Amino acid sequence: MHxxxxxxxxxxxxxxxxxxxxxxxxxxxxxETDDSRLxxxxxxxxxxxxxxxxxxxxxxxxxxxxxxxxLRAGGVANxxxxxxxxxxxxxxxxxxxxIEQMERDGADVALLFxxxxxVYRSSGFExxxxxLLRGAPRTLGDAENRAExxxxxxxxxxxxxxxxxPGPETPPSGPGGDAPLTVRTDRLPGVPWxxxxxxxxxxxxxxxxxAFDAVAERPRPLATRRTAExxxxxxxxxxxxxxxxxxxxxxxxxxxxxxLEPGPGVLKVRELGVDPASDRADEVVDALARTxxxxxxxxxxxxxxxxLPAHALTERxxxxxxxxxxxxxxxxxxxxxxxxxxxxxxxxREAAGAGVGFHWPGDYL
Ligand SMILES: CC(C)(COP(=O)(O)OP(=O)(O)OC[C@H]1O[C@@H](n2cnc3c(N)ncnc32)[C@H](O)[C@@H]1OP(=O)(O)O)[C@@H](O)C(=O)NCCC(=O)NCCS
Numbered sequence: 001m002h003x004x005x006x007x008x009x010x011x012x013x014x015x016x017x018x019x020x021x022x023x024x025x026x027x028x029x030x031x032e033t034d035d036s037r038l039x040x041x042x043x044x045x046x047x048x049x050x051x052x053x054x055x056x057x058x059x060x061x062x063x064x065x066x067x068x069x070x071l072r073a074g075g076v077a078n079x080x081x082x083x084x085x086x087x088x089x090x091x092x093x094x095x096x097x098x099i100e101q102m103e104r105d106g107a108d109v110a111l112l113f114x115x116x117x118x119v120y121r122s123s124g125f126e127x128x129x130x131x132l133l134r135g136a137p138r139t140l141g142d143a144e145n146r147a148e149x150x151x152x153x154x155x156x157x158x159x160x161x162x163x164x165x166p167g168p169e170t171p172p173s174g175p176g177g178d179a180p181l182t183v184r185t186d187r188l189p190g191v192p193w194x195x196x197x198x199x200x201x202x203x204x205x206x207x208x209x210x211a212f213d214a215v216a217e218r219p220r221p222l223a224t225r226r227t228a229e230x231x232x233x234x235x236x237x238x239x240x241x242x243x244x245x246x247x248x249x250x251x252x253x254x255x256x257x258x259x260l261e262p263g264p265g266v267l268k269v270r271e272l273g274v275d276p277a278s279d280r281a282d283e284v285v286d287a288l289a290r291t292x293x294x295x296x297x298x299x300x301x302x303x304x305x306x307x308l309p310a311h312a313l314t315e316r317x318x319x320x321x322x323x324x325x326x327x328x329x330x331x332x333x334x335x336x337x338x339x340x341x342x343x344x345x346x347x348x349r350e351a352a353g354a355g356v357g358f359h360w361p362g363d364y365l
Contacts, residue, residue, distance in 0.1 A: 021080035056094035066347035068218030074102035075365035125334035132307035135322030137296035179250035193236030202231035208273035221357035256284035267301035289320035310355030
């Protein structure tokens with residue numbers, strides 16, 4: 001078997017291999033967001049007809065390290081071997097070449113996500129656990145039931161304490177909380193996210209994401225340091241099956257956002273963005289939790305999954321959204337050292353297990 005990096009002539013045969021190996025419509029579009037993809041796509045060729053019968057691709061990333069510094073990572077994806085060539089160590093050999101190339105490129109660690117971790121263990125990868133909570137959606141109160149009628153509208157208003165008429169029982173409104181927040185539906189599945197606009201620019205979300213993703217004012221361990229290119233090209237693809245909502249102040253300023261992915265039997269919370277330093281952070285989280293409950297009802301989802309980094313605000317969100325939550329974990333992520341020592345990977349895995357280290361689904365590889 002001939003092993004090398006891919007050339008433009010391999011592309012149709014490469015895509016045919018992926019088409020047979022996966023039911024993953026995003027694989028090619030995500031690969032195509034990387035302008036240097038072929039130089040990092042390692043292929044095995046059938047010596048008889050030159051067809052691509054095996055592939056391993058990797059993409060460079062900057063990730064938060066365990067100590068607040070930034071790490072260089074190689075993200076592995078598009079791993080496939082044609083049926084007739086399986087079981088002969090092809091993927092092991094291609095992974096080894098990819099890791100050698102990452103090492104030359106200065107990568108500290110390699111990262112991947114998989115449902116078949118046993119494929120990667122002999123190549124030095126170890127899984128890491130990310131805690132999550134699953135539960136039935138909490139019951140909505142009367143006020144929220146009324147808002148259900150507005151679900152299909154582009155914009156709907158969720159009552160907040162500021163709406164309550166003044167009276168002896170009126171809860172005090174929080175600082176800056178006089179004008180109610182509005183939660184607006186910004187994207188539904190099938191509406192292409194690349195249509196960023198003045199009404200919803202990615203920069204508005206990026207500022208909230210960065211504020212929420214800081215751990216002691218340093219980058220979150222394991223999280224991809226997002227670039228403009230990620231926001232403009234990759235995140236819209238990974239969230240193309242998701243819904244997005246923005247929480248807005250009365251002047252239209254985006255003060256929070258939420259990404260939900262409806263699926264069979266479960267509504268997954270994919271991303272929450274809020275600035276923890278904002279004096280309205282609790283109010284934003286409460287409004288977005290109510291939006292989650294409205295969408296769970298709309299999709300008739302019996303279960304809501306909250307997989308978010310550990311934070312007082314995500315605890316608040318989960319408490320507002322889930323009834324009798326059950327703790328679980330996601331063990332689809334794997335890491336291995338490249339130039340870094342094994343201790344760096346051990347600390348990243350530990351940070352992930354504690355819910356502090358986190359890799360957002362919008363940054364998948
Ligand atoms: C999984 C797949 C890539 C393996 O390719 P391959 O060339 O046959 O793999 P190799 O012969 O190099 O085997 C590498 C290791 O994976 C293990 N392995 C292979 N297929 C496996 C599977 N389906 N599940 C679990 N382990 C598997 C092998 O036993 C071997 O383990 P070892 O190194 O500890 O002995 C191939 O079966 C495939 O393309 N499947 C469909 C697409 C897919 O699942 N890709 C991975 C998605 S993350």
